[in-house]
Amino acid sequence: MIDARIEDASYPSRPGALRGVGLRLRPGEAVLVLGRSGSGKTTLLRALSGILREAGGSLKGRVSVRGSIYVVPQEPWDGILGYTPLMDVALSLSASNRDPRAADSYLGRVGIGSLWDRPCHLLSAGEARRLNLASSSAFAPDVLLLDEASAFLDEGGKGILVEQVEEFLSSGGSAVIVDHDPTPWRGVVSETLILEDGAPTDGIPPAPEPRWEKAPKGDLVAEVEDLWFRFPGSRWILKDVSLSVSRGEVVAVLGPNGSGKTTLLRILLGALRPSRGRVWASRPLMVPENPLLFLSGARTEDEAPEELLSEFGLPKGRACRTLSSGERRRLAIAAALREGADLLLLDEPTAGLDPWSRSGVVEAIGRAREHSGIVIATHDPGLASMADRTIELGGG
Amino acid sequence: MGILSALSQTILRSVFLTGERGCRRCPCWAKLPTMAFMVLLPYILGPWGSLASSSAALYLYLITAPEAIPAALLISAMVTTWFSATGALTAQLLGGGAVETGVTIALRTLPLSLAGQAAILCFSPWAAGNILSRLSPTASVYPMLVWRLAPQALSDATLAMEVQAARGRGLKEALSAALAASMDRRDGILWANLPRLRLGARRGLPPPRRSPSCLPLLLALAALTLIGLL
Numbered sequence: 001m002i003d004a005r006i007e008d009a010s011y012p013s014r015p016g017a018l019r020g021v022g023l024r025l026r027p028g029e030a031v032l033v034l035g036r037s038g039s040g041k042t043t044l045l046r047a048l049s050g051i052l053r054e055a056g057g058s059l060k061g062r063v064s065v066r067g068s069i070y071v072v073p074q075e076p077w078d079g080i081l082g083y084t085p086l087m088d089v090a091l092s093l094s095a096s097n098r099d100p101r102a103a104d105s106y107l108g109r110v111g112i113g114s115l116w117d118r119p120c121h122l123l124s125a126g127e128a129r130r131l132n133l134a135s136s137s138a139f140a141p142d143v144l145l146l147d148e149a150s151a152f153l154d155e156g157g158k159g160i161l162v163e164q165v166e167e168f169l170s171s172g173g174s175a176v177i178v179d180h181d182p183t184p185w186r187g188v189v190s191e192t193l194i195l196e197d198g199a200p201t202d203g204i205p206p207a208p209e210p211r212w213e214k215a216p217k218g219d220l221v222a223e224v225e226d227l228w229f230r231f232p233g234s235r236w237i238l239k240d241v242s243l244s245v246s247r248g249e250v251v252a253v254l255g256p257n258g259s260g261k262t263t264l265l266r267i268l269l270g271a272l273r274p275s276r277g278r279v280w281a282s283r284p285l286m287v288p289e290n291p292l293l294f295l296s297g298a299r300t301e302d303e304a305p306e307e308l309l310s311e312f313g314l315p316k317g318r319a320c321r322t323l324s325s326g327e328r329r330r331l332a333i334a335a336a337l338r339e340g341a342d343l344l345l346l347d348e349p350t351a352g353l354d355p356w357s358r359s360g361v362v363e364a365i366g367r368a369r370e371h372s373g374i375v376i377a378t379h380d381p382g383l384a385s386m387a388d389r390t391i392e393l394g395g396g
Numbered sequence: 397m398g399i400l401s402a403l404s405q406t407i408l409r410s411v412f413l414t415g416e417r418g419c420r421r422c423p424c425w426a427k428l429p430t431m432a433f434m435v436l437l438p439y440i441l442g443p444w445g446s447l448a449s450s451s452a453a454l455y456l457y458l459i460t461a462p463e464a465i466p467a468a469l470l471i472s473a474m475v476t477t478w479f480s481a482t483g484a485l486t487a488q489l490l491g492g493g494a495v496e497t498g499v500t501i502a503l504r505t506l507p508l509s510l511a512g513q514a515a516i517l518c519f520s521p522w523a524a525g526n527i528l529s530r531l532s533p534t535a536s537v538y539p540m541l542v543w544r545l546a547p548q549a550l551s552d553a554t555l556a557m558e559v560q561a562a563r564g565r566g567l568k569e570a571l572s573a574a575l576a577a578s579m580d581r582r583d584g585i586l587w588a589n590l591p592r593l594r595l596g597a598r599r600g601l602p603p604p605r606r607s608p609s610c611l612p613l614l615l616a617l618a619a620l621t622l623i624g625l626l
Contacts, residue, residue, distance in 0.1 A: 046587065049587070049590070050590075051586075051587050051590055054586070054587075054590075055583070055587065068591060069591055070591060071587065071588045071589075071590075071591075072588070073584055073587065073588035075581075075584050077548065077581070078581060078584030078585050078587070078588045078589075079588045079589070080544065081537060081540060081541060081544060081585070081589050081592055081593070082540050082544060083415070083521055083540050083543035083544040083547075084415040084416065086415075086416075087416075087521075087522060087540055087601065090597075090601050090602055091537065091540065091592060091597055091601070092592060093599070094533075094596075094597040094598055094599040094600060094601060095533075095591070095592045095595035095596060095597065095598060096595070096598075097598050097599055098599065099599065100597070100599055100600070100601055100602045101602040103602065116415075117414075117415030117416055117417060118415060119412055119413065119414070119415055119547060120544055120548070121408075121412070121544075121547040121548045121550075121551045122413075139591070139592070141591075231409075234463075266555075266558065269558060269559070269562055270558075270562070271401070271555075271558035271562075284562060285559075285562050285563060286558075286559055286562065287559075288555055288559060290552070290577055290580075292573060292576050292577040292580055293552060293555050293556040293559055293573050293574065293577050294559050294563075294573065295573060295576070296560055296563075296565055296569035296570065296572050296573045298572075320576065321576050321579070321580065339563060339564075
């Protein structure tokens with residue numbers, strides 16, 4: 001199904017992004033690709049999907065993929081074309097010359113049947129990811145390329161993902177799976193490819209455990225009492241939420257996809273007004289799930305001084321847009337610290353990060369807590385276990 | 397910047413809060429004449445035409461997305477105030493009747509802005525996609541893509557403004573962040589969806605679940621026709 005020998009895949013700004021990679025997959029086989037951020041994983045997927053040249057890159061070698069390809073991208077919203085979930089799945093069915101009227105059943109299988117007509121920009125990251133899964137299944141490709149597809153999914157969603165890939169492989173498809181967490185894929189993949197600095201390797205040293213020390217609890221920086229919230233005409237998203245955060249404290253907000261975690265952060269930021277209840281927060285700053293919305297400077301040193309960049313392990317003189325996801329998040333946290341936020345609101349700070357980048361982000365959060373109170377919306381159980389307190393949202 | 401962020405949220409709520417429901421699902425032959433009457437009546441019948449046209453627009457909102465009415469009224473009020481105030485000021489400077497000019501402009505702008513928003517609300521990317529699919533399967537994707545990306549860009553811009561305002565930054569920084577995010581998203585969507593963009597809707601697109609009753613829209617059309625004839 002896939003027969004590739006990539007001698008060299010390069011971008012003008014990054015020669016030798018991927019070198020000396022061979023890959024052969026027969027129907028029903030899958031490979032798990034592991035490696036740090038910037039090791040060439042996404043370049044491999046781009047080379048296999050035939051978009052490397054359109055992304056400004058060049059390829060030496062040969063890539064032969066038999067049949068149709070479907071990509072589930074790292075960023076869930078990038079994988080959506082339709083303006084409602086039903087339309088996105090119908091488009092997949094219609095593009096693959098199948099009956100688009102079956103779209104409903106695909107949404108039901110991933111647990112978002114009730115959201116069939118909701119405009120896609122109103123979906124949460126987890127709901128958007130579930131839609132990606134429904135649309136990929138509806139397209140029925142021969143080859144599936146998954147780029148950190150488990151990011152943003154709750155445990156139920158991850159189960160659906162693995163089940164769907166197993167079903168896909170048993171029907172004769174082939175899959176290339178990029179994921180930082182190999183655990184769910186044991187027994188599913190036939191081989192593992194580890195990349196380091198653009199080339200295959202036998203193994204890489206494990207990521208260091210992040211240093212994480214408790215900070216003394218300081219003054220109160222946020223207080224929420226009996227908070228209720230809903231958008232006009234919609235159901236209650238938050239019901240009777242109460243919370244207080246002190247400086248030096250890390251509070252993790254947990255809950256299934258669509259339970260209102262991001263909405264709570266936006267209310268604490270002061271961007272949304274509660275429908276009922278009282279909210280007070282001192283100098284809040286929020287790093288959204290897409291940290292580019294936080295970074296307004298063109299280059300890294302526009303956001304943080306050289307010492308802070310070095311402290312957070314960030315390069316100097318790089319355009320913010322060319323940074324990896326982990327680097328963008330670390331830079332945003334560093335910039336928020338520089339601006340002296342009393343309350344730091346972090347939306348999914350570790351989603352889709354490799355263990356090394358994750359470790360860097362967790363340490364950055366640890367540094368930030370010395371100066372601020374921190375509220376984190378997350379699906380990362382490891383991060384949640386390091387928090388001083390957790391609150392669980394679900395059905396409001 | 398708080399005002400701009402609120403404005404962009406209001407636009408999102410006034411026209412992009414719904415999927416395929418209400419009058420969006422009614423056929424073009426019913427929607428187009430209704431819209432035409434809503435635009436023409438204020439010119440033909442003056443204040444009574446403005447009243448009829450505004451009522452019809454609000455009625456369409458009521459049967460499609462009642463939760464969006466406050467946002468639609470707010471946007472119309474802003475547009476009307478802007479045009480009538482600048483018109484009145486110009487008339488005053490030119491020595492004409494400022495109040496009369498302001499009221500005349502308001503009576504035409506209010507129904508027009510409501511009709512414009514109602515037209516966007518009633519526009520169905522699904523129906524447009526199906527019409528375009530007769531030209532080419534790939535063309536059918538574009539109306540959906542526009543309706544997918546426009547609210548997403550507004551949503552990103554709103555969040556960028558909220559975040560940058562909290563940082564004490566200005567509009568320039570917010571737009572710069574939103575632009576960088578949009579460029580990133582454009583590249584991401586192109587990469588992830590190339591097969592579907594190239595193939596398009598080869599089997600057309602199904603009508604969304606449940607056929608709505610178009611009776612409320614036809615009633616509005618009949619009422620506007622009667623008012624126009626009388």
